[in-house]
Amino acid sequence: MSNRQHHGHHLAHAEKGVVSRVGYLVLVLAALALMLLGKADVLVMEKVRATISDGVAPVLDVLSRPAATADKLVVEFGELSALRDENTRLRQENARLLEWQSAARKLSSENQQLKGLLNFAPGAEPGFITGRVIADSGGAFVHSVLLNAGSRDGVAKGQAAVTGDGLVGRVHGVGSRSGRVLLITDLNSRIPVVVEATRTRAVLAGNNSDRPRLIHMPPGATVSVGDRIVTSGHGGAFPPGIPVGVVAQSNEGNISVKPYVQRDRIEYVRVVDYGLQGILDANSAVEGAGFSR
């Protein structure tokens, strides 16, 4: 009796093993199918991603606040000790910047007059949508952040995301209340740029490290370490002249760029709304004007 029971138990166990193996096979195949579907029909999977991101966005919104607050406290503590030095440094910088300001004012008015003389047709002036970074992950394999602003705020795919320091990346996917920004360091990021001083065109290609590279340089073009790289405006969605970074290293066709924007410092991001000029109200157009000049 006990033997039969044992036998039965053994059978049930083996059966369970088979069932679980079939179960795993189904799950593995389903995961592979998801990958194929993501490769074949990007739109459907982006929609699924946007829906899930939208659902979790409120939770992340709340969770990311204390993290930001704690971080701010630590930074403020550090700053407190360096206040004196910082103050002197800022005074000097302020004096220098005031000189620059007067120079800029002079150039700006001169620019206005020259534009008037030439009957210059200005390009479209961008508006902005500001979003807070609520998720920053992907680890070593994907460089992207999630914003708490989505299509209902006017964020659309392809728009440029910037901070005061420079270009952050490009809007890659949007839900109604969340938007995903692909950072310029990501493996899949390709940004048309120019070397500011020489106007040499190139493409900034991310490689999942913190130093994206310049590719597709015209033959014979040279860059030197410290050259500023800005967006070229080619390809439509990006306004020209957004600061991107400086050349950090340049040897034998391998030119790496140090971005102005540090990933860990990104807290608020402005999404540049470049194409919707026609339906924006006058106020945001004026706000945007300060940026484009």
Added chain:
Amino acid sequence: MNLTFWQRLDLIVRGITPFVLTLMLVVLGQVPLHIPGFAEVAPLLPLMAVYHWAIYRPELLPGVAVFFAGILQDALSGMPFGVNTLVFVVMHMVVMGQSTFFLGKSFLIVWLGFAMVAAVATIMTWTLTAIFFSAFATVDAAFAQFVITVGLFPILAWLQARWQQTVLAQV
């Protein structure tokens, strides 16, 4: 022993906590911490949950639950759909097959086992993303992520063991 309705409900709620905790780890892993250089090497927290529950309470975090945790991880992290899903499911399957070996072993052995699982998971993720994007990511960030994931495992393992001894004691 006859359980009242509320007792049964209590058991069910306690029983789903491993799954809920795993999902919470997925979400927690996305919170921006603003630590310089951290986002690139942020640890893969849910893998620790998959590993832990597969050894100690496999019935409370079945393969299907792991599958959905993987989908959530893929969706939120911006990875191609299916990558983490596949990695989580395969790792779950492997650990389940070895769970009798790990039961009752010292923590060092369990930690070493996790290091191996994390290593395989990292290599798998790297390979899958390389195939998906037809491009190679740098290896050093992936390695750093692996080291940090393994390094943080004891903390989470301890928390999960405490949870198991208190909340799940009667389940």
